[in-house]
Amino acid sequence: MFSPNGTLPNEFWPDEEGEDFQFKSILQPLEPFRKQTLVLKGVFNKIRGDGDNHMRGMSCLLTADNLLPGNIMGGGGAPAGWASGVSIDQEIKKALQARPHTKTRFGSLEFGVAVPNRADPWTRMSYLGPNQPVAPVDDPYQMFAKMYGQMKDKDSLVSILDDVKEDLQRVSKKLSARDKQMLEEHMALVRNMETELKTPVQTVAHPMPDLDPGIELVNDNAPQISRMQINLLVNALSNDMVRVATFQFMRSVGQAQMRWLGVEEGHHSLSHDPDDNKDSFSKLQKINTWFCSQFAYLAKRLSETPEPFGEGSMLDHTLLVWTNELGKGNTHTLDNIPIVMVGGGAGFKMGRSLKLDNVAHNRLWLSIAHAMGHDGLQTFGKAELCAEGPLSLT
Numbered sequence: 001m002f003s004p005n006g007t008l009p010n011e012f013w014p015d016e017e018g019e020d021f022q023f024k025s026i027l028q029p030l031e032p033f034r035k036q037t038l039v040l041k042g043v044f045n046k047i048r049g050d051g052d053n054h055m056r057g058m059s060c061l062l063t064a065d066n067l068l069p070g071n072i073m074g075g076g077g078a079p080a081g082w083a084s085g086v087s088i089d090q091e092i093k094k095a096l097q098a099r100p101h102t103k104t105r106f107g108s109l110e111f112g113v114a115v116p117n118r119a120d121p122w123t124r125m126s127y128l129g130p131n132q133p134v135a136p137v138d139d140p141y142q143m144f145a146k147m148y149g150q151m152k153d154k155d156s157l158v159s160i161l162d163d164v165k166e167d168l169q170r171v172s173k174k175l176s177a178r179d180k181q182m183l184e185e186h187m188a189l190v191r192n193m194e195t196e197l198k199t200p201v202q203t204v205a206h207p208m209p210d211l212d213p214g215i216e217l218v219n220d221n222a223p224q225i226s227r228m229q230i231n232l233l234v235n236a237l238s239n240d241m242v243r244v245a246t247f248q249f250m251r252s253v254g255q256a257q258m259r260w261l262g263v264e265e266g267h268h269s270l271s272h273d274p275d276d277n278k279d280s281f282s283k284l285q286k287i288n289t290w291f292c293s294q295f296a297y298l299a300k301r302l303s304e305t306p307e308p309f310g311e312g313s314m315l316d317h318t319l320l321v322w323t324n325e326l327g328k329g330n331t332h333t334l335d336n337i338p339i340v341m342v343g344g345g346a347g348f349k350m351g352r353s354l355k356l357d358n359v360a361h362n363r364l365w366l367s368i369a370h371a372m373g374h375d376g377l378q379t380f381g382k383a384e385l386c387a388e389g390p391l392s393l394t
Helices: 025-036 053-059 087-096 140-148 151-172 177-198 219-238 267-271 278-303 361-371
Strands: 037-044 105-113 243-247 318-321 340-345 354-358
Touching: 025 037, 025 278, 025 340, 037 151, 037 361, 053 219, 087 243, 087 361, 105 140, 105 219, 140 219, 219 278, 243 278, 267 278, 278 318, 278 340, 318 361, 354 361
Parallel strands: 037 354, 105 243
Antiparallel strands: 037 340, 318 340
């Protein structure tokens, strides 16, 4: 799960290290899951290069490598483009989809809440590969249709794909080598979609969730939309439609107005105010605590759902990760990016607060990949930042 614009370190990180720790105000919603929570301080995004810190914080968050050269100008630094590699969620997805016993209908699903339609390095964190951002679906009705669409809709789409495929093959003869390579990537996506559409509709163990009708996709409805999306995400996991999912709130530099919390100002503007501005500090505290409450609700829903392939709850067999593109909003630091994990699915030792020694976030993603069974992955993102291998969290 992603939330934007940094956090308030003094209200986020526990003072204590080890199992005897106390949640600060922002993490209080996780109190029911204390024994299944792992808080990591000292994880750094060490990716530098082109782009501003918001751009690199967002598009290098899950890819852990430099941005490509480009012409998108941020608030500082040189202009940049999209991410230069695959994101860790998609890397793990590919590994799981390559094995018959872990292959699922979708592989992964990308959920969003109030993510704008505009596409740029501030709005995308998942990448299929270089220059291939994945747009999250922030409309729960659209996500519901994707998960439970009718067969007649599938038949229509298969027909459209057949027509597109023929057109693409005809055009390819006139393209340069570079454009042919890009076209091949698009053709691969088409082939994957065809395979997905031909997969028989599975009988679901958990019934389709009821969605509140007529909820508009507007800022003030974010709390209802968040709950709807979380319920859909849990349903997708419980019915084994996916093993990997991302959940993105808003965007980096986003100006969402949390009026349901009594906050009228835009989130990004508040995050730039100095620490001694008590009014802004209090509002940011409310905002970040609300994000934590959504993370806690996801954990709660999974804890209430029996594990379909084993004992205990789904939370016992799932790893949830909450992070952010910045450590602190008004300094734009990529140091100490917030990392909180809940669950038991990775075999990590939970129920503790750890203070690490400025480790690259590449190593954290590597350890999660290994925990998910992708232990053949030796480096991830910028290889030199993986020299010490995956973090030891067991």
